[in-house]
Amino acid sequence: MKIGIIGSAGRMGQALVEAITAAGQSHAGGVDKGGDVASLVAASDVLVDFSSPVGLEANLDACIAAGKPIVIGTTGLEERHHYLIDDAARDIPVLQTGNTSLGVTMLAALVRQAAAQLGDDWDIEILEMHHRHKVDAPSGTALLLGEAAAKGRNIDLKTNSERGRDGITGARQPGTIGFASLRGGSVAGDHVVIFASDNERIELIHRAENRAIFAKGAVKAAIWLTDRKAGRFGMNEVLGV
Incomplete structure (x- = not known):
């Protein structure tokens, strides 16, 4: 081929x-x-x-x-x-x-499943880090994972996401999906999807080595x-x- x-x-x-x-x-x-x-x-x-x-x-x-x-x-x-x-x-x-990445594809499937099974009392946050040269944020992968979480919850990501918190933003809005972006060094790509509720937390992680x-x-x-x-x-x- x-x-x-x-x-x-x-x-x-x-x-x-x-x-x-x-x-x-x-x-x-x-x-x-x-x-x-x-x-x-x-x-x-x-x-x-x-x-x-x-x-x-x-x-x-x-x-x-x-x-x-x-x-x-x-x-x-x-x-x-x-x-x-x-x-x-x-x-x-x-x-x-x-x-x-095949690993990220599997991660997205797990995120979708977790979001569908866990209730709205579980907050969802997506943290990503890439090399200093990356020009877009959040990363395409972070958005892909956000879409997976939104699909699991049957909500629209565009109207239910929080990005770029700065200053006095007020309390976190229930049911939203948060994003945070880090840039530095030569990181190929790290992504962490956090499901946080009262007294417990689940973290699903993927790290790209190259x-x-x-x-x-x-x-x-x-x-x-x-x-x-x-x-x-x-x-x-x-x-x-």
Whole structure:
């Protein structure tokens, strides 16, 4: 299988090349900002995109024109980007996720289950830490975990989240999901989901030791996606959780 990489010059792009080889697949090449996306898409069976939100629309258009599936691991997406993904998924298979790690995918399933089983008297807080160069906050993974918790509680995350507490904020609002972001050093990614009630606390933790885990998961997702019909998918469907 020929796997093309959009955003190949970055650290994730380099890790993907190694993961593709380790999986016994073929690296179809890569492209970066200003490159010929259409030619890469034509030469590939499936695309993996770890570039930036700015180029997402053009990348999707190229995949739609060629009828090629795409895995989107780009973070920092806004609401309009998700509309574009929904539109593309009518024509091609699209897998979009805030984190391609298999461990994080399992963590999200556990968070969803815990949120569904525990009552509103359990406060939910999500803490994440990444390297000093990360430009978006909360991380895509933190938002993915927040969505999992919101789904478990059958609430809308956008209207039931707390971010950036500073100064006299008042008491914590019941039922909300809180986020806290830390940046420093070379941390690949730490995420802690805290369920706190009176007198007890549950902490679900995932620590990424290096970017190889994201690349490995992205390649697994790309291989899985090639057998799908048009639609929008997530990593949970790759693992069946």
